[in-house]
Structure formats: structure tokens, C-alpha cells
Amino acid sequence: MDAEEMTRLGGDDDLEALSQLSLHKISVEFVDWHDWKTINWSRYLLVIIRSTWDYHHHPNEFLVALDAIQKQVPLQTPLHLVKENANKIYLKTLLEKGIPIVPTKFISKGLTWSDIEPLYSYFGVDKLVIKPQVGLGSVDTYVLRKNDPSRYEAELACFLEKDAMIQPFRESIQVEGEYSLILFNGLLSHCILKTPQNGDFRSQKGFGAIQREHKADDNLKALAEDVMRKIGEPLLYSRVDFIRNPDGLFELMELEIIESSFFFSLAPGSGDRFADAVNDWLLANKK
Numbered sequence: 001m002d003a004e005e006m007t008r009l010g011g012d013d014d015l016e017a018l019s020q021l022s023l024h025k026i027s028v029e030f031v032d033w034h035d036w037k038t039i040n041w042s043r044y045l046l047v048i049i050r051s052t053w054d055y056h057h058h059p060n061e062f063l064v065a066l067d068a069i070q071k072q073v074p075l076q077t078p079l080h081l082v083k084e085n086a087n088k089i090y091l092k093t094l095l096e097k098g099i100p101i102v103p104t105k106f107i108s109k110g111l112t113w114s115d116i117e118p119l120y121s122y123f124g125v126d127k128l129v130i131k132p133q134v135g136l137g138s139v140d141t142y143v144l145r146k147n148d149p150s151r152y153e154a155e156l157a158c159f160l161e162k163d164a165m166i167q168p169f170r171e172s173i174q175v176e177g178e179y180s181l182i183l184f185n186g187l188l189s190h191c192i193l194k195t196p197q198n199g200d201f202r203s204q205k206g207f208g209a210i211q212r213e214h215k216a217d218d219n220l221k222a223l224a225e226d227v228m229r230k231i232g233e234p235l236l237y238s239r240v241d242f243i244r245n246p247d248g249l250f251e252l253m254e255l256e257i258i259e260s261s262f263f264f265s266l267a268p269g270s271g272d273r274f275a276d277a278v279n280d281w282l283l284a285n286k287k
Contacts, residue, residue, distance in 0.1 A: 016264035020275035127169035184277035190267035191216035
């Protein structure tokens with residue numbers, strides 16, 4: 001497999017960890033999940049879900065593939081958690097377990113402006129964020145301003161066929177940014193602060209956001225660890241995203257346990273820690 005193909009399947013982020021994994025004598029192959037029927041999965045000791053950035057376009061097929069794979073080889077993350085995490089309605093479950101989340105209304109497909117308009121008063125804001133319940137990378141994610149329904153007809157059209165989630169727009173995303181805490185085997189590896197470019201609200205690098213390593217304070221670290229305790233199962237990796245509310249308190253935006261970026265290139269030593277986590281898992285589960 002050439003470098004271009006590896007980048008397509010594994011992503012530049014994952015390639016950063018290859019040399020560290022090789023030091024543990026761990027051989028890695030990048031495979032496309034769409035080819036799951038043609039692959040002898042029993043050849044492998046472990047399957048790690050990584051850059052499956054199109055799974056939200058084929059959610060049922062993706063879960064069918066994982067179900068078949070995990071019958072032949074251990075899968076990280078466990079399939080039942082993947083099923084839960086694939087739909088952001090899991091945030092309701094975490095809220096019920098005491099995790100502070102960005103206030104959210106979940107609305108079934110067929111959404112219209114009449115569903116949206118009362119939420120400005122409900123949340124006490126002039127701007128709302130709407131996004132799909134199943135999605136990633138800020139695809140079909142929009143900011144809706146109050147009293148301007150005709151402006152957003154095109155943006156809302158996709159939600160006739162997609163379940164939506166609506167949240168109050170947090171101004172802190174543009175002033176401060178979004179915090180991503182990356183944990184390996186339940187232990188904090190590093191934290192990344194992602195600040196959108198001026199005038200935008202999206203924290204992805206592809207939209208011009210500035211991303212840099214940040215030292216997480218004790219409160220932020222404790223919140224991330226509490227989220228993982230509430231999950232109640234050990235995970236090889238997870239990424240926990242937070243933002244501040246108007247009172248300066250952190251709220252959970254998202255828990256990524258399927259295809260989260262690790263930002264290895266921004267955090268020296270993080271690739272080593274990931275390789276150590278994989279090696280520890282393999283040793284603990286050695287047959």
C-alpha cells in the first residue's frame with residue numbers, strides 16, 4: 001500500500017503513531033471497512049476503528065460490518081458502545097447520569113421552522129445551532145439567527161430526512177474555543193484547544209480553526225474522567241469535548257469513541273502513549 005492510499009484510509013493523524021507501534025513490534029494494516037466481506041479478520045489480534053469518516057452516510061451497513069468483524073476478532077470499541085455513540089442522542093443518557101451537557105432538544109426528521117422558533121425563548125438566546133443526530137465534521141451544522149426563517153430554507157431542507165438536535169449557540173466557541181481531551185485506556189494523554197477562525201464557529205482545521213496543545217486544568221480533567229466513569233467500561237481510546245457556558249462552567253459537547261482525531265502531531269509524546277496503550281491491551285488479552 002502506498003503512502004497516498006495509507007493517508008486515505010488511515011489519515012495523516014494515525015500515520016504519526018506507526019513508528020511508535022513498530023517499536024513494540026506491532027504490525028499495522030490499514031483496511032477500508034467497506035471491504036469487510038473480502039477480508040479474513042481472524043488474521044488480526046485486534047481491530048481498532050479509526051478514520052471511518054463516511055460511516056454516517058451508511059450507518060446500518062457500518063454496524064452490520066462491525067458485527068461480522070467482532071465475531072472473528074476483538075473489536076475496540078465494543079460494538080454496543082459504538083451503536084450508542086453513533087447517534088448523539090447518547091447525550092441524554094449522560095445528562096441523566098449527572099454529566100453537564102450543552103442543553104439540547106432532539107427533534108425527529110420532518111423539522112420545520114415552527115419547531116425551531118419557540119426554542120429561542122426556551123434557551124433564552126438569539127442564535128441556535130442545528131446539526132444532525134448522526135453526523136460528524138460539522139457536516140450540515142448551521143447557526144440560525146432569530147426572526148429570519150426565510151434565510152434558512154436551504155439549510156433546513158436536509159432535516160426533512162434527518163433527525164436533528166438543536167442547542168443554544170455558545171459565544172465562548174468564538175472567543176475561547178472547544179477543548180478536546182484525549183484519553184488512552186482511561187488515562188488523560190493530552191488536551192487540544194480548537195478555536196475557530198474569526199467569524200466562524202466550526203473547530204475543524206479544514207474550516208481554518210487554530211488547533212494547539214493545551215494543559216487541561218484539574219476541573220476539566222476531572223470532568224473528562226467522570227464521563228468515562230459514567231460509561232462504565234474500559235476503552236482503548238476516547239475523546240471528550242467541552243465548551244464553556246455563559247457562567248464559565250464546562251459543558252460536554254460530544255464524546256467521541258468511534259473515529260476521533262488524536263492530534264498526535266500537536267502533542268509530543270502522544271503517539272508513544274497510544275502505542276503503549278495498544279501494547280498494554282494486547283499483553284492483557286494475550287491468548
